Amino acid sequence: VDERPGTTRTGHGAHPGGWLDARLHLTDPRDLTTAVQRLRRLFDLDADPYAVDERLAADPRLAPLVAARPGLRSPGTADPEELAVRALTGRTEAERLVRRYGKALDAPCGSLTHLFPEPAVLAGAEPGGTLGALTAALADHAVRLDPGADRDDAQDALLSVPGLDARTVAEIRTRALGDPDVAPPGLDVPDSWRPWRSYALNHLRAAGEWESR
Structure with missing residues (x-):
């Protein structure tokens, strides 16, 4: 593909x-x-929403949120390496990278005109700073985010990238690696939400009770 x-x-x-x-x-x-x-x-179509809802609905804080949005999923990504770069840079900088380095589609689809640049392209074009370190690690497979990657190994590799903070790594682990049980560092999340903490936080975010950034 x-x-x-x-x-x-x-x-x-x-x-x-x-x-x-x-x-x-x-x-x-x-x-x-x-x-x-x-x-x-x-x-997140391979999730078991009934198991998630049953667990989280047992919590008094989450019960009304689950009732309001039964079956709420935990979004993943179609391209883990692109997600990692976007998690680091934010939307505005990611758009700049696409405009400058993205490959034009032969057949544009609406406003979609370019592919997101590959890590090797970004590593060569923007070698400095955390972006350069991350894309180089992705390009040479020091950081693996494919579906078969070990989540703990990937997290350790991401944390070794200079300048990549733990909160961004938690976002990458949740979405790029599809981990259903991630809580950002420094956030007090009860163990009773395990093993579905990623879903619990999505409920809080959807209700406007928590901002990821």
Whole structure:
């Protein structure tokens, strides 16, 4: 898929089963399975929402939030390395990187005109600072964020990147590695929310009771 880019449009329809509409536009139909897997990770479609809700609804603080948003998911990402860079830089800087270094799509899709630049491209073009250190580590696989990566090993590798703070690493672990049980450092989160602390925080965020940044 990386060498053969594709695009997708997704959206909720009025479906009794609550399923997700997705329209894929692929360069090669052989990439269909990979594309679907990435979408499943992005929207956390392999989660067990009943198990999550049952656990979190037992907490008095979370019970009304779970009742208001049953089945709330913990968003992942279609591209873990892109997510890591975005978590570090923020939206405005990420947009600059795309404009300057992103590869133009042969067939733009609406406002989507460029691919997010690969880590090796960014490491060569922006070698200084934390961004350069992170993208170099991603490019040479010192930091692995693929679906088969060990979460603890990845976290240790991320924490060894100069300038990468623990809060950003927690965000990367939650979304790029799909960890359902992450609490940002310094945040007092009860153990009773385990093993679904990532979901609990998403409920608080959706209710406006907590800001991730």
